[in-house]
């Protein structure tokens with residue numbers, strides 16, 4: 001049986017790597033590295049930096065692979081994601097067949113934590129279910145962009161005793177602030193916070209968290225919204241890409257205890 005380690009690597013700072021992750025990377029036969037194109041070269045560099053720093057076992061081989069691009073034309077969102085996962089699972093299956101023999105192990109380096117808005121677990125499970133390659137897998141947790149955001153802003157994630165919703169830009173308006181007082185928003189290309197009209201809402205925003213280019217802005221949403229929009233646009237133009245996340249909050253600790 002082949003064994004796949006799905007290793008969380010944190011969100012840009014090589015020091016996010018856990019000892020458990022370093023140990024796993026040093027015991028596998030192969031590390032698969034995605035090549036995502038020049039625009040996100042910095043992200044590929046983080047993976048290479050991690051391997052150079054921590055993989056001391058000279059027997060470990062590195063194999064680059066091209067990640068299929070998601071096709072959206074003439075497909076619903078669900079169909080487009082499903083097709084994309086099917087393509088990636090074929091790519092993975094081929095990697096396992098070409099670069100691992102029976103009894104060998106390999107690792108994927110997953111941005112942040114593999115459980116959070118990432119489909120590596122789903123896709124490896126899909127390959128396993130197809131049963132053409134005999135395999136099993138383990139997941140090694142990593143620091144998420146949520147933790148990087150709250151650490152940079154030095155804030156607790158939740159208000160005392162209260163829930164938190166993790167959502168996407170597409171879904172934000174369904175919940176905040178009517179249903180939750182803390183929402184963490186990821187994968188938001190639409191700047192959904194601009195549609196929140198609540199004078200009591202606060203935002204804690206961060207881009208390129210954990211990297212040398214990290215930017216953070218916090219304040220009352222109505223006061224800082226325009227500054228975030230302008231800063232985001234300028235940073236995106238400079239780098240050619242952006243990864244950002246934010247926490248929206250309303251209320252305070254113990255405000256339901258009166």
Ligand SMILES: C[S@@+](CC[C@H](N)C(=O)[O-])C[C@H]1O[C@@H](n2cnc3c(N)ncnc32)[C@H](O)[C@@H]1O
Pocket residue numbers: 011012111112113114115116117118143144145146148185186187188206207208209210211243244245
């Ligand atoms: C596909 S999800 C992957 C999340 C990842 N698995 C995690 O644990 O954070 C990508 C989204 O995560 C957030 N993200 C990831 N890394 C980030 C970073 N370094 N700075 C800001 N946001 C980040 C952004 O919202 C981005 O759109």
